[in-house]
Amino acid sequence: MYRLILVLLLSACAAAPTQVAVGRYRAPDAPMYSNAVMDHNRLIGQWSQVAAFGGEACKPGSAEISKSGAGLQIRYRLCESGVEMAGAGAMPAENVGRFNVPGQPGPWWVLWADADYRTLVIGSPNGRLGFILNRGPFPPDRLKAARDILEWNGYDTRRLVVY
Structure with a gap:
């Protein structure tokens, strides 16, 4: 009997899992951090999408990220939240x-870039x-690191589709 009461008390004290709202892939109350020491010029080049939320x-x-006199430019076609998104234009930085x-x-926040700028x-x-x-x-190893960074920033990586 005492064990049952103890189990019930302990389960009542357990933290409830963070809920992610429909249409969103991260908990709204989770802190989020962008890469504060990155070199924006190292983003220049062609990138392939290897994973996405809702990507099935x-x-x-x-x-493709390039540089012009006005700063960084982008041209993209990506699967985002289950929808193909395409666009092009200036990609101004609001911060590092x-x-x-x-x-x-x-906005796009770069949560992580590996040391050689092969993965974002x-x-x-x-x-x-x-x-x-x-x-x-x-x-x-880079997929694991990327998943860990997403989780650390409040994302539910069970919903991440890796291509």
Whole structure:
């Protein structure tokens, strides 16, 4: 009898799992951090999409980042939240690792870039998008690191589709 009471008391004290709102992939109350020491010029080049939230409904895409006199430019076609999104234009930085991208449901925050800028983990504070861009081979250790970063920033990685 005492054991049953103890089990019931302990289960009542357990923290409830964080809920993620429908249409969002991260908990709204979770802190989120962008990469504060990145070199924006190292983002220049061709990127392939290797994972996305809601990505089972469309094919993986790509993004090309270039530089002009006005700053970074982007041209993309990506699977985001199960919808193919495409756009092009200026990609102004609102802060280090935080960009306004034309046609997007929120700013892109670079949550992580590996040391050689081969993998980027992108998220948005509103939780409406999250995906992984890569160039070259995408080994399991970088996938694990990317998943860990997404989880640390409040994303429910059970909903992440890896292509």
